[in-house]
Amino acid sequence: GDSVTQMEGPVTLSEEAFLTINCTYTATGYPSLFWYVQYPGEGLQLLLKATKADDKGSNKGFEATYRKETTSFHLEKGSVQVSDSAVYFCALSDQAGTALIFGKGTTLSVSS
Amino acid sequence: DVKVTQSSRYLVKRTGEKVFLECVQDMDHENMFWYRQDPGLGLRLIYFSYDVKMKEKGDIPEGYSVSREKKERFSLILESASTNQTSMYLCAAGQGNSPLHFGNGTRLTVT
Numbered sequence: 483g484d485s486v487t488q489m490e491g492p493v494t495l496s497e498e499a500f501l502t503i504n505c506t507y508t509a510t511g512y513p514s515l516f517w518y519v520q521y522p523g524e525g526l527q528l529l530l531k532a533t534k535a536d537d538k539g540s541n542k543g544f545e546a547t548y549r550k551e552t553t554s555f556h557l558e559k560g561s562v563q564v565s566d567s568a569v570y571f572c573a574l575s576d577q578a579g580t581a582l583i584f585g586k587g588t589t590l591s592v593s594s
Numbered sequence: 595d596v597k598v599t600q601s602s603r604y605l606v607k608r609t610g611e612k613v614f615l616e617c618v619q620d621m622d623h624e625n626m627f628w629y630r631q632d633p634g635l636g637l638r639l640i641y642f643s644y645d646v647k648m649k650e651k652g653d654i655p656e657g658y659s660v661s662r663e664k665k666e667r668f669s670l671i672l673e674s675a676s677t678n679q680t681s682m683y684l685c686a687a688g689q690g691n692s693p694l695h696f697g698n699g700t701r702l703t704v705t
Contacts, residue, residue, distance in 0.1 A: 516693060525598075525684055525696035526637075533691070571636065575691070581627065581652070582686075582694055586636035 484509045488572045488585035495562055495592050503557040503588045505546075505572035513574040515539075515548050515555040516582065520569040529557075529570070562592045597621070598687050600697040607704050613672040615700050617685030624689050626668035628652075628660065631682040631699070640683075643668055675704045 489504040507513065514533045518526040530539030535550035544559045555572060572585040601616040619626065625644055629637040629652075639652030641660040649660050657679060661669045668687075672679055682701050688694040 514691065518696075523698075525698040526686075526694075527696070528693040531693060581639055581642055582637075583639075584629075584637040586634060 484513065484574060484576055484583050486572050486574055486583055486585040488570075488588055490586070491589040493588060493590045495590070497564055497592055497594050498561045499592075501557070501559040501562045501566075501590065503570055503572075503590070505555045505557065505585060507553050507555065507572075507574050509553075509574060509576070511576065513576060515546070516573045516575070517544070517546055517555070517557050518571045518573060518584075520571065520587075522568070526571065562590070564592050564594050566590060567592045598685055598695050598697040600683075600685050600700050602700050603698065605700055605702045607672075607675050607702065609676060609704060611672075611675050611704075613675045613702065613704075615670040615672075615683055615685075615702070617668045617670070617687075617697055618666050619668075619687035619695070620666065621687070621689075621695075622665065623687040623695075624665075625687065626662065627686040627688075627694065628658075628668070628670045629684045629686065630654070631684055637684065640670065675702075677704050680704045 485508045516531045517529040519529045530541040532539040532548035538547045546557045569587045571587045573582045598619045627642040628640040643662045659671045685697040686694040
């Protein structure tokens with residue numbers, strides 16, 4: 483079945499460092515891809531999404547490009563802040579566009 | 595913005611108790627979901643519903659049931675709580691291809 487694999491954390495960075503969190507997927511069709519973020523004590527919030535190949539999702543300085551040839555959707559940010567410390571989840575939706583399949587999450591910790 | 599409200603942030607129950615986790619959404623979305631979140635395992639789908647009185651099993655339905663009597667409310671029921679059901683439970687709502695909106699979660703401890 484469909485699945486999502488993302489790099490294991492924790493990822494520890496200094497403020498203003500460059501961030502990459504890798505995400506690859508396995509799907510039979512043409513899924514939509516998402517990054518969600520979970521701040522401490524909160525539920526998940528949508529960070530960005532891409533619905534077809536070569537689409538780039540972006541929000542709050544984060545970007546990810548839907549790469550069908552490598553089945554990847556890596557999350558990047560050029561300069562992280564302490565406030566970006568959170569758990570990041572990569573996810574896909576199947577062709578029905580309803581239930582999300584999540585990766586295991588990557589914890590990011592940014593220090594000043 | 596869609597608001598998804600879970601009735602309890604923290605819950606402590608004893609083994610064998612019947613437990614109800616309530617979730618309400620305010621935007622008339624058709625689809626509702628229950629996930630559990632565990633360290634190292636990410637989010638796993640327990641049950642979901644596409645409409646009132648309809649339910650579908652997710653990946654880990656054993657030990658759980660659900661109820662959707664009204665469109666805005668989706669309840670998760672642990673018929674006889676066990677310690678391995680200690681977890682964070684997340685409810686979500688969505689419609690069509692739009693992204694899911696999540697509640698803040700209920701952290702359940704079963705002792």
